[in-house]
Structures are given as C-alpha cells and as structure tokens.
Amino acid sequence: MARQAHRLAGLAAIMLALPLKTPVQAADVAFGEYLANECVTCHQKTGNYSGIPSITGWPQQTFVQALNSYRWRERQNPIMQTIADQLNDDEMAALAAYFEQLGPPQIAVEEPATQTANQRTTQ
Amino acid sequence: MITRRVFGQWAGSSVLTAAAVGLSAPALAQGKAKVVVIGGGAGGATAAKYIAKDSAGAIEVTLVEPAKQFVTCFHSNLYLGGVKKFEEITHTYDKLASAYGIKLNHQTAASIDRDKKQVKLADGSVLSYDRLVVSPGIDLKYDSVPGWGKDHEEVMPHAWKAGPQTKLLKAKLDAVKDGGVIIMLAPPNPFRCPPGPYERVSMMAHALKTAGKTKCKIIVLDAKDKFSKQALFTEGWEAQYPGMVEWMAPSVHDGIKSVDPKTNTVVTGFETYKDAALVNVIPAQWAGAIARDSGLVNETGYCPIDPANMRSAKDANIYVIGDACIAGDMPKSAFSANSQAKMAAMMVRGELAGAKTFPARYANTCWSQIDTDYTIKVGGRYEAKDGKISAVENFISQTGEAAALRKQTQEENIGWYAGITADIFG
Numbered sequence: 001m002a003r004q005a006h007r008l009a010g011l012a013a014i015m016l017a018l019p020l021k022t023p024v025q026a027a028d029v030a031f032g033e034y035l036a037n038e039c040v041t042c043h044q045k046t047g048n049y050s051g052i053p054s055i056t057g058w059p060q061q062t063f064v065q066a067l068n069s070y071r072w073r074e075r076q077n078p079i080m081q082t083i084a085d086q087l088n089d090d091e092m093a094a095l096a097a098y099f100e101q102l103g104p105p106q107i108a109v110e111e112p113a114t115q116t117a118n119q120r121t122t123q
Numbered sequence: 124m125i126t127r128r129v130f131g132q133w134a135g136s137s138v139l140t141a142a143a144v145g146l147s148a149p150a151l152a153q154g155k156a157k158v159v160v161i162g163g164g165a166g167g168a169t170a171a172k173y174i175a176k177d178s179a180g181a182i183e184v185t186l187v188e189p190a191k192q193f194v195t196c197f198h199s200n201l202y203l204g205g206v207k208k209f210e211e212i213t214h215t216y217d218k219l220a221s222a223y224g225i226k227l228n229h230q231t232a233a234s235i236d237r238d239k240k241q242v243k244l245a246d247g248s249v250l251s252y253d254r255l256v257v258s259p260g261i262d263l264k265y266d267s268v269p270g271w272g273k274d275h276e277e278v279m280p281h282a283w284k285a286g287p288q289t290k291l292l293k294a295k296l297d298a299v300k301d302g303g304v305i306i307m308l309a310p311p312n313p314f315r316c317p318p319g320p321y322e323r324v325s326m327m328a329h330a331l332k333t334a335g336k337t338k339c340k341i342i343v344l345d346a347k348d349k350f351s352k353q354a355l356f357t358e359g360w361e362a363q364y365p366g367m368v369e370w371m372a373p374s375v376h377d378g379i380k381s382v383d384p385k386t387n388t389v390v391t392g393f394e395t396y397k398d399a400a401l402v403n404v405i406p407a408q409w410a411g412a413i414a415r416d417s418g419l420v421n422e423t424g425y426c427p428i429d430p431a432n433m434r435s436a437k438d439a440n441i442y443v444i445g446d447a448c449i450a451g452d453m454p455k456s457a458f459s460a461n462s463q464a465k466m467a468a469m470m471v472r473g474e475l476a477g478a479k480t481f482p483a484r485y486a487n488t489c490w491s492q493i494d495t496d497y498t499i500k501v502g503g504r505y506e507a508k509d510g511k512i513s514a515v516e517n518f519i520s521q522t523g524e525a526a527a528l529r530k531q532t533q534e535e536n537i538g539w540y541a542g543i544t545a546d547i548f549g
Binding site: 031037040043046051052078081082 | 458461462465466469479481484485486488500504516518531534535536537538539541542543545546549
C-alpha cells in the first residue's frame with residue numbers, strides 16, 4: 001500500500017518536472033484530437049488542402065471565431081453549421097488547441113477579431 | 124517498477140489516471156499486445172493505422188488484405204463518368220508499413236478460430252491475436268437475381284467491388300453506341316452505399332452526354348420503392364439529362380423475373396428488354412464471407428455490434444466495422460467505416476494499452492456527383508442510443524439550390540476524397 005503511494009507520488013513528481021504543457025492544456029489537446037476524428041477526413045492533419053480549407057496552425061481565438069460564425073449563421077456551409085451547433089465552448093476550445101499544435105498554418109489566417117465584436121451570447 | 128516504455132506512453136497523448144497505472148503495466152510486462160485486422164479498405168486500414176500510430180509501440184498490428192493496391196469503390200463512379208482517372212482512385216499500403224510499422228500480410232483470411240484467438244490464412248499459416256478487427260466489406264448474393272451468377276459477372280458486371288470490375292464496366296459503357304439502352308438492376312436494402320447506384324446513373328449519363336450519345340437510355344429497375352436523395356437525383360436527371368433516365372419501382376416493373384447474360388435480356392413482370400447495350404446488375408448483399416463463416420453475423424447476414432464501442436455482439440475479443448456491421452442509422456459508406464474504425468481503434472488501445480477513451484461519436488457525409496459542378500450531399504452525426512447507433516442530427520441538400528452551392532459541394536467532394544484517402548493510407 002505504502003509502496004503504491006510512493007510509486008504514484010514519484011510519478012507525479014516526474015510529470016510535474018517535465019517540460020510539457022500544463023496538464024489542462026495537455027488534456028484539451030487529447031480531447032480535441034478525439035473530437036477531431038470526423039474533422040480530419042476533410043481538413044487534413046498535414047494542413048494540405050484541395051477544395052476544403054486548411055485549418056492547422058490557426059491561432060486558437062481565430063479558430064473558435066470561425067466555428068462561432070457558423071453557429072451564428074454568418075457563414076452558410078450546412079455541414080459546418082451542423083458541426084458548430086453540436087459543439088459547446090469547451091469542445092471548440094479543445095479543437096482549437098489540437099489544430100493549432102499540428103503545425104504552422106498552410107494558408108493566410110485572419111487575425112483574431114477585437115473583443116467587442118466577439119461579445120455575443122451563445123444559447 | 125516503472126519502465127521507460129510505459130512512461131513514454133503516458134507522456135505522449137494519454138491523460139494519466141490511477142486506474143491506467145494499474146492496468147497498463149502488467150499488460151506491457153508480457154510483451155507487445157497483438158491486433159490482427161482483416162480487410163484493408165476504408166474500415167480496416169483506418170483501424171490498423173489508428174491503433175498502430177497512437178499506441179507508442181505497445182501494440183503489434185498486422186493487416187490482412189489480399190490486394191497490394193486498393194481501388195476505392197467511393198469515387199469509382201467518377202472514374203466511370205470520366206471525371207477521374209483510374210490512378211486517382213488507386214492507393215498503396217506502403218506508408219502504413221513504413222510510417223506506422225504495420226505488418227502487411229497480402230493474403231485472404233481463410234478462417235477464424237475464436238477459441239484459440241487465431242486467424243488462419245490461405246497458405247495455412249496462423250496469426251495469433253489479443254484483439255481482432257474484422258472489416259471485410261460486403262459480398263454479393265450471386266443467387267439473388269434469377270439467371271445471373273458469379274459466372275456471368277464479366278458479361279453483366281456489378282462493379283460493386285472496385286478494381287477489375289470497375290474497369291470492365293467503364294469499357295462496356297464507353298462501347299455503348301448512341302441510342303443504346305443501359306439497364307441497371309438496383310439492390311434491395313441494406314446495401315453498400317445507398318446513393319451509389321444513382322450517382323452511377325448520373326455519371327453514366329454524364330459520360331454519354333459528353334460523348335454526344337444523348338439518344339441513349341438508362342433504365343433503372345429498382346428492388347426498392349424509394350432511394351437515398353431521390354428528389355434530388357430526380358431533379359438532377361430531369362435538368363441535366365432530359366429523356367435519358369427512367370427509374371422504376373417494383374410496383375411499376377412488377378419484379379425481375381430473369382436475366383439472360385447470353386443475349387443481354389432482362390425480363391420483368393411488366394416488360395422484356397432484349398439486346399440491351401449494357402446490363403449492370405447490382406444484386407443483394409451481405410457481410411463478407413469471413414464474418415459469415417465465423418459466426419459473427421445474425422439472420423440478416425450482417426454483424427451485430429455494441430454501438431458504444433463497435434465490439435461484436437458475438438465475441439468480446441472481436442470488433443466488426445464498416446459495411447459488414449449493423450450500424451443502426453449509419454449508412455454503409457467509406458466515411459462511416461473510417462468513423463467506426465477510429466472508435467474501435469480507441470477502444471482497442473483502451474483495452475490493450477491503457478489509453479484514455481471517450482464516449483463513441485460517429486459521423487457520415489455522402490457526396491453524390493450528378494454533373495459537372497453539380498453535387499449533392501446527405502449526412503449526419505450519431506451516438507450510441509436506444510441500443511443502436513442513432514442519428515442525433517441529419518442534413519441534406521435541398522432541391523432548387525443555387526448552382527453556386529452545388530459547385531461548392533462538388534469542391535467539398537473532391538477535398539473530402541483527398542482528405543479521407545490521406546487519413547486512411549497516408
């Protein structure tokens with residue numbers, strides 16, 4: 001019993017000492033990777049694209065804004081609207097974190113919009 | 124004692140839990156866990172790749188697939204229509220071996236010994252497994268159309284498994300003279316790719332129209348009263364190929380009585396069609412033989428699964444994915460197979476390598492090209508609910524949509540194919 005506790009404590013110490021992202025960010029990326037299963041059939045993980053935009057390496061705020069603009073019907077693609085309707089804010093954040101760390105952006109990406117433009121209520 | 128290999132896996136993508144500490148160390152201490160995947164299509168190749176790439180070397184994956192190159196049934200209609208070349212729908216397995224360490228075994232799986240957890244291959248050799256993923260696709264029911272059988276598939280092709288049949292159908296299509304009649308027998312439910320026969324009708328008409336053969340007729344004798352995206356296809360045929368396509372429900376043609384491959388004749392209760400220029404028989408289907416011969420199917424001829432994880436309802440060590448399984452509201456499609464494969468891969472890694480798992484979520488979109496810059500789609504998202512994989516949301520193209528939207532949908536269709544084939548084989 002004591003040895004098990006000692007083993008876990010030792011492991012925790014090793015995890016904290018590592019030059020990794022914080023535990024919360026690491027969890028977001030793992031969750032984002034799971035959520036991204038259906039995304040990556042169209043939006044390629046390599047960032048390559050043909051007919052469907054590349055979404056790797058986007059700043060997270062820009063990524064979330066793009067998804068929200070489907071939710072708010074500013075953008076019209078029905079597949080993306082369905083997807084955005086289903087995602088809550090945590091899921092969008094996780095996807096944004098996952099896709100950002102996949103590599104540098106392959107297309108020109110907009111700067112994130114200003115704070116006032118971003119203040120909308122989500123149902 | 125925490126080994127470096129175990130630690131490396133935790134530092135990677137999995138979230139550490141106390142339970143994972145207890146479960147994974149003993150499994151790895153016995154050496155690598157073994158997974159065999161039967162079938163190298165959209166389901167099996169995806170499963171093999173996702174199990175291998177995310178398990179940090181803890182799982183040895185063997186992919187059993189007789190073909191050394193895979194020709195996709197999806198977009199084979201575009202090749203028929205002259206929109207894509209055959210090379211564009213052909214893919215190799217090299218990257219799966221070189222990038223992910225998957226062992227390729229280019230043979231047919233002959234049988235499964237579920238008690239011993241072994242797969243026997245055609246040459247008599249045996250593969251042991253801790254978990255087995257069965258993704259054999261469909262087989263054609265050769266006895267379901269009177270007068271037609273395996274001996275006749277070169278004369279009246281099905282081309283419902285891609286490869287030589289696809290090329291054969293294209294050659295026959297291109298040889299049809301102006302004014303020739305093409306007859307398609309469309310299958311009963313459930314079958315691979317619900318909109319597929321109707322995309323094929325569209326692409327055949329497109330090829331004929333492009334060649335100036337607008338006096339040709341395509342007659343569809345369906346086993347069903349209605350079909351996927353019917354209003355959209357009907358609108359498209361009338362607009363793009365006026366007078367060239369006639370679809371008949373069973374109540375109109377009164378049933379297929381027989382076909383004669385020697386004379387390309389089709390006899391229905393309503394009429395006899397003699398000397399057709401081309402007869403495309405798409406017969407009834409069931410799960411691939413390896414699934415049927417191993418007790419994995421039920422009375423429907425397809426494999427029941429646990430919707431929460433794609434595990435076979437008949438064997439806890441076996442997962443069945445893709446066209447061979449009973450997937451509730453999901454259609455039999457490559458997109459579905461790829462989606463199911465990722466869930467199965469996650470669950471296998473959870474069982475064998477202590478990986479974190481999430482609740483199963485599935486998705487599908489089917490694009491169907493009707494003409495140049497004119498494509499329609501249908502799709503949905505799915506979860507385990509009410510004892511099956513149930514749709515939680517659906518979407519479908521609308522009749523009367525703007526041309527610009529239909530063109531954008533075709534661009535998506537092309538982009539999706541590039542994406543999913545990179546996801547499966549790259």
